[in-house]
Amino acid sequence: MADKLLEVKNLKTSFFTHVGEVQAVRGVSFDLGVGEALGIVGESGSGKSVTSMSLMKLLQYPGVIKEGQILFEGTDVVPKTEKEMRKIRGNDIAMIFQDPMTSLNPVYTIGNQIIEAILEHQNVTKQQARQKAIKMLELVGIPSPESRIDNYPHEFSGGMRQRAMIAIALSCEPKLLIADEPTTALDVTIQAQILELMRELKEKINTSIILITHDLGVVADLCSRIIVMYGGLIMEEGTAEQVFYTPKHPYTMGLLKSIPKVNKKEKERLIPIDGTPPDLVKPPTGCPFYARCEYAMKICKEQVPPYFGVAPGHRSMCWRLHEDAPAHEDFIKESNRGGTHG
């Protein structure tokens, strides 16, 4: 990996609600290289979206970054003021959201919204900004961009709106693009179009991407490295191949087993993960996955496991990987076979 663009160190984000402190992110560390595509996978409530909102400092009241550092090109953005953040947002770090209808302003034309972003961050005239906006729309594959630029969001279909969102996000050539469930609201054939577009753009303009999703298929498609989150913590991190073929965390194994395989011939029964995710108002003292884990031991309930490095670039938070942990045949079998092989 070349230079580090982003380094997140021990990030903790909480929401202070009337029922108590919801510890959404409980100590997350990772880094991202220039031009790299990182996938963050997790279910609702795992803390994946809160992590991305923290990176942009877009947390809504009562959310607060309690601890940790977010180093973007070496400078910590956590202590930055709102005014300073506005210079970074859109310019250096851009974000696209799940629902393109609610993230576009319905009373402004698509063009206005792209031009606004360009004028905010670049020293150009309105005419030049408009030309640039047309070029961006063309880049993201909107047909006849010269006339489409004056359309309102409601005149665009779902897929086109998401393309327009990407055009806005990329209009200032950000170094980092955070995509929070960018295809979840879209149909499969449109999802394929958007993923294809993101892949192309990544190669063309060398933007780093953080893709946040619950869909394991989507990350396998686009990302070279994957982080699996659960209960506000990173459970496992590795290359796409490591995570999919040799998962080392019971949660990852469970996720891979619970999705049906399209390319499998005979019908196999799905193996669900029993139970439900933990309540983050009172997060468990030990491993957050303890209650649903089939390989749980006594220590798992009492102490949060540290990370165990299992291969270069591959780490997992599971006591089963401790050298003194009793060997568990199934665990070893599962961790070598992964979800899709065999």
Place this chain on the structure above:
Amino acid sequence: MAKQLNPNDVLLEVKDLKKHFVSRHGLFGQHTTRVQAVDGVSFKILRGETLGLVGESGCGKSTTGRTIIRLYDVTSGEVIFDGVDISKVSQGEMRQYRKKIQMIFQDPYASLNSRMTVGDIIGEPIDIHNIAKGEERQKIIWNLLERVGLSKEHANRYPHEFSGGQRQRIGIARALAVNPDFIICDEPISALDVSIQAQVVNMLEDLQKELGLTYLFIAHDLSMVKHISDRIGVMYLGKLVELANSDELYDNPNHPYSQALLSAIPIPDPDATKHGQRIVLEGDVPSPINPPSGCRFRTRCKYVMDVCKEVEPEFIEISPNHFSACHLNTVNK
């Protein structure tokens, strides 16, 4: 795990079903727009079978389900359930069929009345159909709760106290309360987390085995549909374009739309995605208000020919039990 199905025991037959929504606007409503949501769909479902219905938003798959149970009135066509055309019976007579046909909805947050206890939600169909009263009613509710993996203590709680997966279980218990033969599952797992989806799908499979249920499973998640269905129908803009056994459809998709749809499934396997051939369709689905002439898929089809514009392709059997509506099947032969 092959199921034993009797090919002559048809539980539901849909013949040339059409559902058009007409909206009036202008002065005195003299202008009308006709949305052809479902436009001539025919299929059969055998007793004990699961038929999957897939397609993108706006293709008419949910409207088909809702029209079968008469949540919408049929524009034309027949819905023959157990030998009776229920598309024409009166609402009063329809009530007895609603006991046999039940529905599970997509959004477990919107489909349960938040002011009723779980016990009353499940009990409501029991009351409406006069199935049981008093202690017996209570017993049925408890049994149902246990059957869907909850416990009888849950009967006195309210929906907001439950997670999405649990709410979907409550919805299923409510559907089972009247002992139905046929359940229309309209995207029952789309709103659930991955690890919870498998729990619900397994439960639906178990219930089918135990109670001999027949399912119409409507979804856009193609891998889950393949897993649960015996046969699958692919819909596009109000038409059924292909219908086949699930393995056959995934191995040999015939219609260009099915081919594109299946190749677009993101496969959770980094190697497969690198080597897979993905067909990326251009453009968007046209509006069902003014669908293209001839074959409705022609505007996005890469094999489009002159004939596709003029003649609507027939839905023909291209190999045993494999139907498809595409001119490529007739022109080349």
